[in-house]
Amino acid sequence: MIPEVLCLDIGGLPRGWIPAEEAVLYYARNLVGWDLGKPVHVFRGGICARTGQRSEIAPAAIVAIRGEVHVEHWAREPLLSRATLFVRDRHVCGYCGEQFKDQDLTKDHVVPQSRGGANTWTNVVAACRACNQKKDDRTPEEAHMPLLFVPYTPNRYEHLILLNRRILADQMAYLLAHVPRHSRLHA
């Protein structure tokens, strides 16, 4: 699989991940203002009748697009899902601090939903099955299970890291530079 391209607006603000094929169209329409990083792939086109040369476009890992960028599936608010939550918390249980695989983790509501706790980034942590069961329908204080880290809402840069499981080094460096120090992704 060809890695996805990190798409920015002309000011460098990330807009989303796009397939490399879509980046090729931006290059072909001369809409790429600047780019960064190694090419993700080399696409070869037809042979030009006039020059006899084969056309070639090699989109970089990061491309900044001139004008309005329409990236599909771009959520304005970081999407809270089990997958993105587990990546935010680096697959570490918020109560025992051990690392687990996806299937052994649960989305724990710090203040239980039955007690009015919201389903928001700041009220959820990854928790292993054992801890989740032990905590039950209680707050961490009631269960005497203090949280090991404070849940937070990822910013736009961090959110893009959470969305893509196959990030190239150039893309990771660009995004991480804008992720706040408190982020667990720096750990």
Ligand SMILES: [Zn+2]
């Ligand atoms: Zn645990």
